Amino acid sequence: xxKTKKRIAALVLLAALVVVFxxxxxxxxxxxxxxxxxxxxxVVDAEGASKVYETATDAEFxxxxxxxxxxxxxxxxxGTDSEYGLMITHVNGLRADYVEDGAYWxxxxxxAYGEYGADSQPVTDGDAYSFVYESAN
Amino acid sequence: MGMMxxxxxxxxxxxxxxxxxxxxxLLFIVFTLYYGRKMLLVALAFxxxxxxxxxxxxxxxxxxxxxxxxxxxxxxxxxxxxxxxxCILSAAxxxxxxAMCSLPYLVAGGPGAAFAWWIAGIPYDIIHxxxxxxxxxxxxxxxxxxLDKVKKSEEAS
Numbered sequence: 001x002x003k004t005k006k007r008i009a010a011l012v013l014l015a016a017l018v019v020v021f022x023x024x025x026x027x028x029x030x031x032x033x034x035x036x037x038x039x040x041x042x043v044v045d046a047e048g049a050s051k052v053y054e055t056a057t058d059a060e061f062x063x064x065x066x067x068x069x070x071x072x073x074x075x076x077x078x079g080t081d082s083e084y085g086l087m088i089t090h091v092n093g094l095r096a097d098y099v100e101d102g103a104y105w106x107x108x109x110x111x112a113y114g115e116y117g118a119d120s121q122p123v124t125d126g127d128a129y130s131f132v133y134e135s136a137n
Numbered sequence: 138m139g140m141m142x143x144x145x146x147x148x149x150x151x152x153x154x155x156x157x158x159x160x161x162x163l164l165f166i167v168f169t170l171y172y173g174r175k176m177l178l179v180a181l182a183f184x185x186x187x188x189x190x191x192x193x194x195x196x197x198x199x200x201x202x203x204x205x206x207x208x209x210x211x212x213x214x215x216x217x218x219x220x221x222x223x224c225i226l227s228a229a230x231x232x233x234x235x236a237m238c239s240l241p242y243l244v245a246g247g248p249g250a251a252f253a254w255w256i257a258g259i260p261y262d263i264i265h266x267x268x269x270x271x272x273x274x275x276x277x278x279x280x281x282x283x284l285d286k287v288k289k290s291e292e293a294s
């Protein structure tokens with residue numbers, strides 16, 4: 001096989017791998033539930049004090065619920081986009097910056113540690129989400 | 138070593154605002170071609186420097202094997218490899234970056250956690266793959282030309 005053919009074969013193989021990865025993503029990525037859903041969002045601050053917000057939403061992802069709550073209640077949040085999605089830095093005005101505070105906002109879904117960021121966590125009817133201020137130390 | 142570390146940190150900071158578009162992979166490839174296994178020390182220093190700036194995160198563990206693995210691949214294939222090979226290597230490295238980074242989650246949370254973490258990042262891995270390919274395609278020759286000059290001046294002095 002000459003050099004050009006080898007290069008074309010390598011490019012085709014790489015492109016095929018990209019397609020396979022994309023199909024795996026399409027097949028296995030979390031799917032949001034359509035329609036109105038009733039969910040709760042709990043905020044647990046550094047002292048362990050809890051505040052719960054109940055809402056009905058059509059949001060597909062948790063960040064959409066957070067935006068709706070921020071527009072209609074005293075819930076607030078701030079965050080930055082990163083390669084891993086939305087990194088939440090403030091909830092209800094309380095900062096949890098890993099570098100500055102040695103703390104972070106952990107997301108729990110129905111009591112279990114969340115596997116996704118807020119902008120990729122699908123919203124399902126009946127879910128209970130918690131934002132918990134957790135110290136790294 | 139200090140200059141290479143500074144260059145790695147500078148390009149990382151400069152492109153931090155673009156998720157998964159980075160020049161660190163390309164610099165590790167090019168530097169390894171000129172400085173060989175010594176780059177393992179630079180990779181360790183780079184990880185320590187990043188940890189100093191950003192604190193201890195999961196990616197510290199990932200950096201401890203991802204960059205050394207790249208350095209070893211480049212070092213042991215350098216005699217048979219050229220520009221195009223490194224374009225493919227950096228693209229593949231970008232595409233597999235998430236899968237490689239999911240290994241600590243495999244240990245900490247089991248296969249389900251590692252798989253979910255990898256799946257969530259696939260769109261970013263595809264961006265990483267394409268950007269790595271293009272950056273290597275465009276910048277490999279200018280970088281190697283610059284390092285040729287550095288090497289010649291080192292040998293002359």
